[in-house]
Amino acid sequence: MSLLLEPEPVKHDSFCEETILSLELKHELETKMKENNLIDLFYNIEMPLLSILADMEFAGVSIDVPTLKEYAIVLNEEVDGIEKEIKEMAGVDFNVASPKQLGEVLFDTMELDSKAKKTKSGQYSTSEAVLSKLKGKHEIIQKILDFRSLKKLISTYVEALPTYINEKSGRIHTSFKQAEAATGRLSSINPNIQNIPIRTPQGRYVRKAFIPSDENHTFLSADYSQVELRLMAHMSEDKAMIDAFNHAADFHQATAAKIYKLPIEEVSKDMRSRAKTANFGIIYGISAWGLAERLGISRKEGKELITGYFESYPGVKLFMDKSVEVARKDEFVETVMNRRRYLKDINSSNAIVRSVAERNAINAPVQGSAADVIKLAMIGISNRMKAEGLKSKMLIQVHDELNFDCLKSELDQMKLILREEMENAVKISVPLTVDMGVGENWLQAH
DNA sequence: ACCGTCACG
DNA sequence: ACGTACGTGACGGTT
Secondary structure, rough: OOOOOOOOOOOOOOOOOOOOOOHHHHHHHHHHHHHHHHHHHHHEEEEEEEEHHHHHHHOOOOEEEHHHHHHHHHHHHHHHHHHHHHHHHHHHOOOOOOHHHHOOOOOHHHOOOOOOOOOOOOOOEEEEEEHHHOOOOOOOOHHHHHHHHHHHHHHHOOOOOHHEEOOOOOOOEEEEEEOOOOOOOEEEEEEOOOOOOOOOOHHHHHHHHOOOOOEEEEEEEEOOOOHHHHHHHHOOOOOHHHHHHHHHOHHHHHHHHHOOOOOOOOHHHHHHHHHHHHHHHHHHHHHHHHHHHHOOOHHHHHHHHHHHHHHHHHHHHHHHHHHHHHHHHOOOOOOOOOOOEEOOOOOOOOOOOOOHHHHHHOOOOHHHHHHHHHHHHHHHHHHHHHOOOOOEEEEEEEOOEEEEEEEHHHHHHHHHHHHHHHHHOOOOOOOOOOOEEOOOOOHHOO
């Protein structure tokens, strides 16, 4: 694969001389070449990235505190009301926030499910998945789900974020961990800036509080479209998947058309939705049972869906099998930039432990390659911004997304740089595409 | 310090 | 026959 790397790749002695080599020598040279792959990863990606992450942390992101203070009042009133309703419905006074007490109220006192699931520590499970299945049984269930999500928003975000504001800068400075996630992703702590809510309207509103540094700046966001699936298409070399990314307007819809053997126009919303779930499942190392559980369908239907998927994209099945095979032989798998994930459990005699490692063998090259891609893009963007003397600042990375405090006068130039550097970070067999948004805050920009 | 839960990609 | 999808971090409750 040809890669557009900046700075210039480190030069090594050539091990590619066309000589007749003994087996031992050949093995030795192959080992050295693999070591050089890791040296390239270190010097050309991780080291240049280090100072970029330091700059992002130092810059920090501005927070609109009044927005959060007002929102805290609204949410606290709402959660207090819901808590009263829950206790009235249950007919007992208890701590709704205690999973232990809640389980006893729901399953011993109210007897909502005679065969309620228990956790490994012996208490009733009251997880979102369990409660969602009980929604029809009693109106208290929905109230508990609402209570939980509101408490989460208040305690982890709305009331917590202002406490992280640095006195000197007036901004929030996360810490990015560069060598934590097994796949090569970054992680973020104190606060975690990579799990700010977005999926529900109430949660999403928190993003309104992430704002530019002043009136001369705007919030600029750029994210990759389906980068992991595109990397799966590239690494598996599956013809149909590559073709879909090159020509279809909507990849999930195109997948549904193949699985259900229908023309694109006849794909229903439900079929598209199932195909989308199947696409995600593939990245995670799908199982018929897991997929069925996710979709609320029978195991038989789950299996049929997967069969249809592999008939549509046979190269993907081959890639998955090959990844597991390679892992069994080497005890590690690799990304496009030769980042490794070691899988010591891949040959375990415990089937459960082994299965986890097999799914890791499938997922890690995909998730890890996506991490490689955005890291390369960050380096490319940083270099371009320096070369062109720009003052805007890269602030936040969220796995497939980059966010900037963008000087308004630099907006057009920044958008051009982001598109060029992100879409051309690596050359693969399908296009990488980027969506961008601009606004007065993270909510508007996304 | 651990568990259960839930926020994100 | 097993028990279910991959990767993280923060919070409150419990031990």
